[in-house]
Amino acid sequence: MKQKQLIIGNWKMNPRSILEAQKLFDSIAKEVEALQKTDTVLCPPFVFLSDFSSRNKKVVLGAQNVSSEDEGAFTGEISAGMLKSFSVKYVLVGHSERRAMGETDEMIAKKVSAVVKAGMIAVLCVGEKERDTESAFLQTLKEQIVSSLGGVPERSLKNVVIAYEPVWAIGNNATGVVDPSSLLEIIIFIRKVLSDIYSQKSAHSMKILYGGSVDEKNAGSFMNEGSANGLLVGRASIQAKKFVEIVKIAENI
Numbered sequence: 328m329k330q331k332q333l334i335i336g337n338w339k340m341n342p343r344s345i346l347e348a349q350k351l352f353d354s355i356a357k358e359v360e361a362l363q364k365t366d367t368v369l370c371p372p373f374v375f376l377s378d379f380s381s382r383n384k385k386v387v388l389g390a391q392n393v394s395s396e397d398e399g400a401f402t403g404e405i406s407a408g409m410l411k412s413f414s415v416k417y418v419l420v421g422h423s424e425r426r427a428m429g430e431t432d433e434m435i436a437k438k439v440s441a442v443v444k445a446g447m448i449a450v451l452c453v454g455e456k457e458r459d460t461e462s463a464f465l466q467t468l469k470e471q472i473v474s475s476l477g478g479v480p481e482r483s484l485k486n487v488v489i490a491y492e493p494v495w496a497i498g499n500n501a502t503g504v505v506d507p508s509s510l511l512e513i514i515i516f517i518r519k520v521l522s523d524i525y526s527q528k529s530a531h532s533m534k535i536l537y538g539g540s541v542d543e544k545n546a547g548s549f550m551n552e553g554s555a556n557g558l559l560v561g562r563a564s565i566q567a568k569k570f571v572e573i574v575k576i577a578e579n580i
């Protein structure tokens with residue numbers, strides 16, 4: 328059977344208030360309710376999770392970050408167990424904006440393990456800061472993947488999704504967007520890296536998403552020509568109309 332597409336909205340530090348957040352959540356939820364072939368995940372800021380945990384069963388909840396520790400003296404941190412108790416199913420790990428705040432591959436590996444052990448799905452974000460003509464950036468991707476999955480046994484791979492997000496294509500400072508044919512090659516490369524660590528079968532069954540300046544105009548090309556199993560959407564996920572359009576495109580792939 329064909330895998331379901333996975334569309335994840337990363338709201339980052341938006342919107343400004345719970346009222347705006349509820350409005351955004353509800354307008355997305357009512358549109359995606361009837362869809363069958365797409366999993367829609369929203370990752371709001373932590374403080375909105377409690378309100379959303381019982382709001383709509385069709386929209387799956389995700390978190391934008393997690394602590395690598397279970398409990399204790401870690402001011403400001405939130406554990407995987409806490410997220411799980413608010414019905415969170417997906418957790419973004421190693422987003423480039425967090426790496427820019429100092430998160431290392433070692434910390435990311437611990438976070439991936441914590442999420443997987445708690446029975447949730449880690450969305451491991453990887454991506455190069457810039458492209459070079461000799462394709463040395465592929466080595467960066469490989470190192471990020473190999474080091475982050477160190478603590479994940481093959482049997483737990485169903486709890487990991489990879490999101491390829493080139494840093495230069497993300498957010499308001501993006502200098503471009505990935506060309507779908509290049510995305511196809513990179514996804515093949517990522518599957519090869521995964522099959523070297525685990526097995527071809529596991530590598531083939533893992534979901535690989537694309538993220539970086541996704542909008543309703545380019546979304547289809549990443550999933551069709553680019554072969555992505557879904558998308559990680561930033562800016563367009565805080566505009567209900569655009570995000571719903573993207574989810575509907577995924578539904579018709």
Ligand code: PGA
Nearest residue numbers: 497498539540541561562
């Ligand atoms: P963007 O962000 O869609 O706004 O480029 C993507 C992301 O940071 O996950």
